Amino acid sequence: TRSTRPQRLLAAVQKNATRGDPRSVVKAIDEFCRYTEWAMNVGDEKGCILDSVVSEVNPATVLELGTYCGYSTVRIATLLPPDAKLITLEFNPDFAVIARQVIAWAGQEEKVHLVEGSSGDLIPKMKEQFGVKSFDLVFLDHWKDRYLPDAKLMEAGSVLLADNVICPGSPDYLDYVRNSPKYRSQYFKSHLEYTKVEDGLEKSVFLG
Numbered sequence: 001t002r003s004t005r006p007q008r009l010l011a012a013v014q015k016n017a018t019r020g021d022p023r024s025v026v027k028a029i030d031e032f033c034r035y036t037e038w039a040m041n042v043g044d045e046k047g048c049i050l051d052s053v054v055s056e057v058n059p060a061t062v063l064e065l066g067t068y069c070g071y072s073t074v075r076i077a078t079l080l081p082p083d084a085k086l087i088t089l090e091f092n093p094d095f096a097v098i099a100r101q102v103i104a105w106a107g108q109e110e111k112v113h114l115v116e117g118s119s120g121d122l123i124p125k126m127k128e129q130f131g132v133k134s135f136d137l138v139f140l141d142h143w144k145d146r147y148l149p150d151a152k153l154m155e156a157g158s159v160l161l162a163d164n165v166i167c168p169g170s171p172d173y174l175d176y177v178r179n180s181p182k183y184r185s186q187y188f189k190s191h192l193e194y195t196k197v198e199d200g201l202e203k204s205v206f207l208g
């Protein structure tokens with residue numbers, strides 16, 4: 001039977017990237033998605049904005065909502081010091097299977113803990129299960145109707161960085177973080193991965 005898009009993306013990584021070299025994994029995925037088959041990774045343009053926010057926050061603990069094939073997981077993990085922790089949640093088991101192999105190919109397994117399940121169920125359990133009361137940085141890149149309810153579950157001191165606030169869009173989330181006194185919000189205008197369509201990242205600092 002026909003392979004899936006994540007399986008074809010993994011094959012491109014294993015063919016074109018050097019095992020243990022995360023930058024070559026990122027490059028292989030970007031080239032595959034730009035020239036062969038589009039996929040919903042944050043991509044190279046928004047990825048550079050993600051890199052700059054990660055470097056600025058310099059987080060000891062990161063939560064990523066929505067792993068997909070592990071592209072942004074690898075980008076973030078590469079920027080973290082050895083003792084930092086990145087927990088990434090993925091609802092779709094077929095995506096998780098691929099992401100684990102992409103993360104392993106990039107040699108980032110030590111810093112990454114991929115947990116399968118829904119963010120709505122797992123976030124409340126974060127405290128007891130991972131002993132993490134709050135995260136220094138949260139990257140929201142999962143289903144857009146989960147952004148607002150999940151942000152409300154995490155109002156305990158994080159920097160939130162949300163992908164796709166324009167396309168596909170998360171209007172209720174944007175309205176909330178831009179108008180709530182609890183956040184200082186900033187929009188980084190960019191484009192939908194591998195396209196000329198407008199999209200952007202919204203960075204929202206929780207003010208406590």
Ligand SMILES: Oc1cc(-c2ccc(F)cc2)cc2cccnc12
Nearest residue numbers: 040041042066141142143164167168
């Ligand atoms: O970066 C993303 C992009 C899209 C997307 C899909 C089809 C389109 F025509 C446009 C955008 C969906 C996502 C779903 C979850 C996390 N990220 C996404």
Ligand SMILES: [Mg+2]
Nearest residue numbers: 042141163164
């Ligand atoms: Mg996205």
